[in-house]
Amino acid sequence: MINAIWVILLVTGVIVAALNGRIDVVTEAVLGGAKQGVIVCGGLLSIVVFWMGLMKIAEAAGLVQSLAKLIYPLARFLYPSVPKDHPAMGSIVANMSANMLGLGSAATPLGLKAMQQLQDLNPHKDRASDAMCTLLAVNTSGLTIIPATVIGLRMQYGSTNPTQIVVTTLLATFLATTCAVFLDRYFRARERRKGGWQV
Amino acid sequence: MMQVAQWFAAWSLPLIIAFIPVYAYLIKKVPVYDTFIDGAKDGFSTVLALLPHLVGMLVAVTVFRESGAMELLVNALNPLLQPLGVPPEFLPMALLRSISGSGSMAVMTDIFQTHGPDSFLGRLASTMQGASDTTLYVLTVYFGSVGIRKARYAVKVGLLADLASVIAALFVTHWFFG
Numbered sequence: 001m002i003n004a005i006w007v008i009l010l011v012t013g014v015i016v017a018a019l020n021g022r023i024d025v026v027t028e029a030v031l032g033g034a035k036q037g038v039i040v041c042g043g044l045l046s047i048v049v050f051w052m053g054l055m056k057i058a059e060a061a062g063l064v065q066s067l068a069k070l071i072y073p074l075a076r077f078l079y080p081s082v083p084k085d086h087p088a089m090g091s092i093v094a095n096m097s098a099n100m101l102g103l104g105s106a107a108t109p110l111g112l113k114a115m116q117q118l119q120d121l122n123p124h125k126d127r128a129s130d131a132m133c134t135l136l137a138v139n140t141s142g143l144t145i146i147p148a149t150v151i152g153l154r155m156q157y158g159s160t161n162p163t164q165i166v167v168t169t170l171l172a173t174f175l176a177t178t179c180a181v182f183l184d185r186y187f188r189a190r191e192r193r194k195g196g197w198q199v
Numbered sequence: 200m201m202q203v204a205q206w207f208a209a210w211s212l213p214l215i216i217a218f219i220p221v222y223a224y225l226i227k228k229v230p231v232y233d234t235f236i237d238g239a240k241d242g243f244s245t246v247l248a249l250l251p252h253l254v255g256m257l258v259a260v261t262v263f264r265e266s267g268a269m270e271l272l273v274n275a276l277n278p279l280l281q282p283l284g285v286p287p288e289f290l291p292m293a294l295l296r297s298i299s300g301s302g303s304m305a306v307m308t309d310i311f312q313t314h315g316p317d318s319f320l321g322r323l324a325s326t327m328q329g330a331s332d333t334t335l336y337v338l339t340v341y342f343g344s345v346g347i348r349k350a351r352y353a354v355k356v357g358l359l360a361d362l363a364s365v366i367a368a369l370f371v372t373h374w375f376f377g
Contacts, residue, residue, distance in 0.1 A: 002299050006259050009291075013262035016271060025265045033261030037254030040308050041246050049242030054219055056238020057231050061223035112344045119345040127349040128342060133356065136341055140297075140334040140357040141364060146215060147329030153308055154325060159316035163212050165325040167204040168371045172330035175371070176364035183359050187352035 040153065047152030055103050064106070067097035078138065078181065079131045081121075088117035092135060102144050111139060134184050141180040143173050204375065249301055256305035260291070264309065284373055286320050288313075292327060297361040300333040323372040331364040 017026050058064070068090075075093045082088050091114035098107035114135060122129040128136075147169050154162040223229040263269055273287040280287050292306040307324040314320045334357040342350055 002302065005295065005298065005302070006255065009259035009263040012268045013259070013264075013266040016268040017262075017266035020267050022266070026262055029261040029265035030258050032265075033258035034254050036261065036308065036312065037250065037257040037305070040253055040257070040305075041250045044249070045242070045246045048246050049239045052242040052245065053235035053237075053239030054216065056241075057223045057229060057234045058219045059238075060229045060234045061219065061227040063219070063222075108340070111341060115341050115345050124349075126347060128347045128351050128353055132342070132347065133351060133353045136338060136353045137356045137360060139341065140332050140337045141360045142330065142332030144329055146212060147325075149304070150307075150325045150329045151212070153304075153311065154316040154321075157308070157311035157316045157321075159321075161208075161317065163208045164317075165322055165329070166208045166211055168322070168326040168368075168375050169329035171371045172326050172364060172367040175367035176330055176360060179363035179367070180356060180360035183356045183363075184352075187356055191352060
């Protein structure tokens with residue numbers, strides 16, 4: 001899909017430029033866009049390097065585990081099919097906490113470990129279990145407390161108040177995650193009613 | 200309410216930046232500076248991995264905008280989207296968000312450059328970028344890692360949740376900055 005979008009953007013751009021009789025714009029835009037990409041990375045480098053260092057400290061201080069303890073009751077509610085003391089539960093809450101702290105690089109391995117452990121509980125190995133679908137729904141809606149990269153980019157483009165979007169992001173991500181959880185429950189119930197998959 | 204939100208926005212980051220090292224050093228006895236350097240090193244590879252994506256996407260987006268194609272799209276969709284409170288320039292970003300995180304980030308920086316990060320569009324794009332994750336990437340990596348081939352309703356839920364995050368971002372941005 002990403003391939004199609006990329007080609008469509010480029011090709012419509014070239015065609016429209018040609019129709020407008022301004023084909024020279026394309027070369028300029030290519031060079032300008034590429035330069036912009038490198039400049040953005042330069043700006044990102046400063047904030048990402050700092051933020052990843054800080055988050056490493058958070059990880060070493062056990063803040064991921066502290067947050068995990070806090071959200072454990074929520075996880076019990078979200079994953080009723082996972083036994084209480086199964087190791088999968090530990091990986092699930094660790095994955096959620098790492099995501100909330102914006103530790104993307106730590107969150108993915110934890111999420112994959114959770115998937116592996118959920119697979120042990122899964123009776124049909126090629127079909128996603130209820131808990132797997134929930135893990136996916138929660139992960140794709142992306143609960144993050146501090147959107148550090150976005151703040152960094154806003155700074156780079158001269159925002160007078162780069163952190164202004166922290167509250168709106170929190171509210172939006174909270175609403176979206178709540179929706180994802182409800183949609184997950186709704187489609188599961190509908191599937192049961194239709195008698196699609198029997199567990 | 201707005202006052203509290205403003206206060207929270209201004210203070211959350213400084214408080215976190217102060218709290219983490221102090222807590223780690225004084226209570227958990229973590230060698231904070233060495234740990235910081237250790238983690239910061241990974242920042243390099245993270246950004247370097249992003250570079251080709253940003254260059255590729257920004258070239259495509261810039262060609263699309265500079266050629267006048269973006270203007271055509273905006274003009275065509277404006278009568279449809281304006282009553283809903285959706286700026287048409289936001290559409291490419293909303294479409295890209297579930298497919299490619301670096302792609303939507305590229306569109307966001309293009310919006311920052313063209314309209315400014317403090318414009319309504321800039322704030323909307325910022326909120327959108329942080330409010331969601333790349334559904335198709337997560338789906339492929341997570342299910343692929345354990346060999347799940349029947350995803351049941353997971354794709355539907357992921358994409359509908361993305362739509363929900365677009366609507367939520369629009370709603371919240373209008374509410375706070377509209």
